Amino acid sequence: MKFIEEVVVDEFLPTVRSMLAEDLRDRGFTQREVADALGISQSAVSKYAHGEVARNNRIVADDRVRDLVDRIGEGLADGDLSPVGALVEIEVLIRRLEEGDLLADLHEEAMPALADAEVEFSVHDPDSGLRERERVLGSVRRGLRTLTNASGFAALIPNVGANVAECLDDARTIDDVAAVPGRLVDVKGQAMVPGEPEFGVSEHVATVLLAAREAGSTARGAVNVRYDPDTVAALAASHPTVEFDAERETSAAVADAVAAADLPAGDDAATLVLYQTGAVGVEPIVYVIAPTASEAAAVVRGIV
Structure with a gap:
């Protein structure tokens, strides 16, 4: 596991500091003046000057980074920019490059699972698509544990199989x-789970859930079980x-039934x-x- 902040610390900052140290030295700064301007030690400046700090070539080649280094170097040399001002300018570019840009690409290379998620991911957005998808998958996993740990649940699995779902x-579609x-499936009295939860794999239960939501339900989770009059009661x-x-047709039948039912309003529904x-x-x-997959599973467990 590698966080984007580690990419910033390990790749971006050493590269930019090295470029700035080189720029300021070219503008006539002494080693001490460079150290003071960048808030680093003279020994660090010496390492930058002698090429002892590795640079990321993709960061060096980025025109925005090169422009930033030139502007900061000029500002520090002219006295128009303070070290705090320089810090702010660098932070602004970092945030820009983290949002689906250079740093985000470097982060994906360090964490290939992010690219495999195939969803827009904003590391500083608590409501990003990737975070929601992971939250949904976590809820499905909790629902599965609730049911597979329940003695007697296997008897509720229909011949077509059961599923635990959340949208x-x-x-809008089963891919969501x-x-x-x-x-x-029921294997000798045990509920067997064939694989890890993923998106777009349950047309049967997903169709019912999406149709109910289309008719006004706010539920996001669902579990299907064997029909029995006592279960329904x-x-x-x-x-x-x-x-x-x-x-x-399932979608139309479910939507019409839910729309026509005299259901409680608000959260009770x-x-x-x-x-x-x-x-x-x-x-x-x-x-x-139910509101979530884990809550739907809890309801089912209550009748086992």
């Missing part, structure tokens, strides 16, 4: 929904419960039980949707 806040690839004792028609009693070639299924 992003602005989800994280779930288990291949679904959970147990869930209905605590949560709004809605039946939809399995003979219709976030947890909802949807079910269908089957059709030709369609297994009856119960879906628990």
Whole structure:
């Protein structure tokens, strides 16, 4: 694990300090004057002067960095720029280069997993897309632990398999929904998880969740289980419960059923039980949707 701040400290700052030391020496500064201007020791200046500090060639070659060094060098030499002013100018460029730019590229090279995430990532934005995706995946993992650690959960897994899912806040398609690839299956009384949660792998549960949200639900998490009248009754004792028609296209059937139901307003409507009693070639299924995947799993665990 490598943070972008480490890229700044290990790559950017040594390179820029070295370039500034060279620039100021060319402008007639003594070694002590360079040290005072940059807030570093004379021995450090000596190392910069003798090439003992490695430079990142990509940073050296960047026109914005070169322009910054020239402007700061000129400002310090003319007295128009204080060391504090120079610091501010460097900080501004660092923030610029961290946002999908040179430093972000160097960070991805140091952390290939960031590039594999295929999502815009702003390191200083607490609401960045990558952070939300990781939060969703974490919730799905917690939901999985809740269910797989529950004695008797395997008996609730339908023949088509169960899944635990959660979508992003602005989800539109199944690619915005994280779930288990291949679904959970019952193997000799144990719920088996075939792989780590990922996005875009659960068309079945994702379709129901997205349709419910399209009809006005604020839920982001979902779990599906085997249909049984007693299961529905147990869930209905605590949560709004809605039946939809399995003979219709799933998205339309779920959306219409949720829209037509007399559901509580506000946060009380976030947890909802949807079910269908089957059709030709369609297994009856119960879906628990809740604010998050982990909360949906907790609801299911409550009836195990």
